[in-house]
Amino acid sequence: METRVLEIRKGILNKNDEIARRLRERLHACGLLTINLVSSPGSGKTAFLQRTLRMLREARIPAAALVGDLATDNDAKRLVEAGVPVKQINTDGRCHLEAQMISDHLADWDLNLFEYLFIENVGNLVCPSSYDLGEDVRVVLLSVTEGEDKPLKYPNIFNSADIAVITKMDLAEACEFDLEAAQRNIRAVRPGMRILRTSSKSGAGMEDWLECLAQEKSARAAVV
Amino acid sequence: MHELSIAYSVVEIATQSAMEAGATRVKEVYVRLGALSGVVRGALEFSYEVACAGTLLEGSRLVVRELPARVYCAVCAREVELPSVQYFCCPVCDTPSGDLRQGRELDVEAIEVDLPGDERGNALGDEDGNACVGDSQGDSEQER
Numbered sequence: 295m296e297t298r299v300l301e302i303r304k305g306i307l308n309k310n311d312e313i314a315r316r317l318r319e320r321l322h323a324c325g326l327l328t329i330n331l332v333s334s335p336g337s338g339k340t341a342f343l344q345r346t347l348r349m350l351r352e353a354r355i356p357a358a359a360l361v362g363d364l365a366t367d368n369d370a371k372r373l374v375e376a377g378v379p380v381k382q383i384n385t386d387g388r389c390h391l392e393a394q395m396i397s398d399h400l401a402d403w404d405l406n407l408f409e410y411l412f413i414e415n416v417g418n419l420v421c422p423s424s425y426d427l428g429e430d431v432r433v434v435l436l437s438v439t440e441g442e443d444k445p446l447k448y449p450n451i452f453n454s455a456d457i458a459v460i461t462k463m464d465l466a467e468a469c470e471f472d473l474e475a476a477q478r479n480i481r482a483v484r485p486g487m488r489i490l491r492t493s494s495k496s497g498a499g500m501e502d503w504l505e506c507l508a509q510e511k512s513a514r515a516a517v518v
Numbered sequence: 519m520h521e522l523s524i525a526y527s528v529v530e531i532a533t534q535s536a537m538e539a540g541a542t543r544v545k546e547v548y549v550r551l552g553a554l555s556g557v558v559r560g561a562l563e564f565s566y567e568v569a570c571a572g573t574l575l576e577g578s579r580l581v582v583r584e585l586p587a588r589v590y591c592a593v594c595a596r597e598v599e600l601p602s603v604q605y606f607c608c609p610v611c612d613t614p615s616g617d618l619r620q621g622r623e624l625d626v627e628a629i630e631v632d633l634p635g636d637e638r639g640n641a642l643g644d645e646d647g648n649a650c651v652g653d654s655q656g657d658s659e660q661e662r
Binding site: 295296297298299300301302303304305306307308309388389390420421423424446449450451453454481482483484485486487 | 519520523524527528531532535536539541542545549554555556557603604605606607614615616618624625626627628629630631632633634635
């Protein structure tokens with residue numbers, strides 16, 4: 295018997311990363327911009343997505359959404375009302391989505407029909423940060439009811455995101471939300487990050503968000 | 519808490535490499551964990567034992583090497599280590615930098631395995647010069 299050290303140097307999430315890479319290629323080939331929405335539970339992801347999908351539909355911009363949830367299909371039911379294709383991904387208690395789940399749930403959709411694909415991740419500020427879903431843009435939501443220091447408590451997810459959206463701005467005053475502090479904290483963990491402020495209820499800031507998506511889409515189209 | 523699924527992936531990767539090398543047992547697994555990997559060391563260590571049960575890795579030791587986040591500071595014109603991932607500014611000149619150079623690592627670096635002895639010599643002799651650990655007989659004297 296001999297003991298030996300074998301060098302491996304392999305990413306633990308290689309399998310997921312490889313599936314995500316192939317998925318991204320496939321989505322790009324269809325001209326889609328894919329957006330992964332991450333946040334803590336209750337930050338307003340579904341309401342934000344609902345409003346986004348409704349506005350896109352009114353503007354005749356075709357979009358679709360995949361919604362991750364631990365157990366229920368309540369979110370998908372809410373989003374169907376926006377009148378766009380929506381599919382629920384039930385993670386059976388798992389705390390995050392993985393690239394394979396996205397790939398599986400896209401199987402029977404004709405992706406050429408859509409401009410945007412939204413993925414609503416499981417409400418969790420820890421685990422989803424590690425998993426590439428093949429998205430182009432990772433958007434982290436922070437609601438005014440959560441407190442300004444969330445980015446400092448969960449630096450990984452804020453650092454891994456491309457855009458931050460502060461939601462429920464209509465409640466900011468009632469919560470004595472310190473917008474400056476929140477923006478400072480976001481940029482402390484992710485210098486230069488683009489920050490949007492929205493209210494899914496009043497619609498404030500939503501036009502900026504759609505404009506931001508359009509910019510991302512044309513920026514990516516220029517690269518491809 | 520996704521550390522259990524991370525631990526299963528570690529076991530899968532290590533098992534595959536061990537089997538390819540013809541190893542009978544994995545004794546140690548070396549893992550690199552970046553400060554921004556999103557994986558909690560304690561939770562991974564806890565999950566590891568569960569994931570190893572009934573595999574070649576049963577009873578093995580997980581050796582975690584934690585890597586701090588490092589960014590490139592354009593003002594200092596060099597890579598600097600961040601004392602905290604809550605503040606992405608150069609510790610020397612306080613300039614913000616999001617140019618991450620280290621910190622997302624989440625990988626298996628190496629494994630230490632038991633290989634069955636082979637009287638005819640070192641059947642698994644490796645050309646790539648991997649280090650031999652704890653082996654009293656040098657490989658050279660077994661080579662004919």
